[in-house]
Amino acid sequence: QTVVTQEPSFSVSPGGTITLTCGLSSGSVSTNYYPSWYQQTPGQAPRTLIYNTNTRSSGVPDRFSGSILGNKAALTITGAQADDESDYYCVLYMGSGIWLFGGGTKLTVL
Amino acid sequence: EVQLVESGGGLIQPGGSLRLSCAASGFTVSSNYMSWVRQAPGKGLEWVSVIYRGGGTYYADSVKGRFTISRDNSKNTLYLQMNSLRAEDTAVYYCARGPYSGSGSALYYFDYWGQGTLVTVSS
Numbered sequence: 288q289t290v291v292t293q294e295p296s297f298s299v300s301p302g303g304t305i306t307l308t309c310g311l312s313s314g315s316v317s318t319n320y321y322p323s324w325y326q327q328t329p330g331q332a333p334r335t336l337i338y339n340t341n342t343r344s345s346g347v348p349d350r351f352s353g354s355i356l357g358n359k360a361a362l363t364i365t366g367a368q369a370d371d372e373s374d375y376y377c378v379l380y381m382g383s384g385i386w387l388f389g390g391g392t393k394l395t396v397l
Numbered sequence: 398e399v400q401l402v403e404s405g406g407g408l409i410q411p412g413g414s415l416r417l418s419c420a421a422s423g424f425t426v427s428s429n430y431m432s433w434v435r436q437a438p439g440k441g442l443e444w445v446s447v448i449y450r451g452g453g454t455y456y457a458d459s460v461k462g463r464f465t466i467s468r469d470n471s472k473n474t475l476y477l478q479m480n481s482l483r484a485e486d487t488a489v490y491y492c493a494r495g496p497y498s499g500s501g502s503a504l505y506y507f508d509y510w511g512q513g514t515l516v517t518v519s520s
Contacts, residue, residue: 321504321505321506323505323507332511332513333442333491333493333507335506335510338504338505338506344508374441376441376442378442378507380505380506383455384447384449384454384455385457386444386505388444390441391441
């Protein structure tokens with residue numbers, strides 16, 4: 288049973304830079320998994336941030352960026368702001384019509 | 398403007414059935430792939446099912462054989478028929494749109510989301 292892994296929680300200072308990662312319990316994440324990233328605040332629907340590894344969705348500030356770092360997908364927030372405090376989810380396309388979400392990272396800005 | 402509005406959630410007893418709807422506006426459901434994604438209370442997102450432009454459907458193992466995704470092109474609406482419901486199916490169910498590229502390839506992400514509808518399975 289393949290699992291998509293994310294850090295359960297992270298904290299960053301305002302103005303700081305943080306990188307969240309998205310890995311696989313077995314194997315490496317590559318662009319072939321079309322990693323995408325979503326931001327969710329409590330009680331709200333997810334908001335699309337990044338797709339196809341590193342393409343920002345419309346309206347997403349350029350302080351959000353996506354990449355592959357080593358064997359994981361990564362979401363980097365540069366110059367964190369208070370309203371970046373949210374849950375962040377990655378999702379990988381596993382092929383054969385199947386997607387898998389990571390467990391999410393709760394980001395605290397303090 | 399793209400909008401997705403889910404409905405049909407509610408309280409249902411274990412073993413019961415429920416059909417969720419997702420009314421779309423601002424685009425054509427049959428021209429995109431459409432998914433259902435759920436979120437149990439206090440938990441993370443879980444992909445549930447997808448229907449592609451060509452009609453192909455796929456399901457997460459956790460719902461395979463119990464849930465059926467479909468669409469009504471005349472109503473521009475996506476559905477999720479849920480049978481044999483279990484307590485662990487309790488969640489907010491979101492519908493989400495997935496785009497194709499100009500060349501017709503699926504882009505394998507979700508660009509628009511509805512606000513969700515809550516399904517509670519409990520006796």
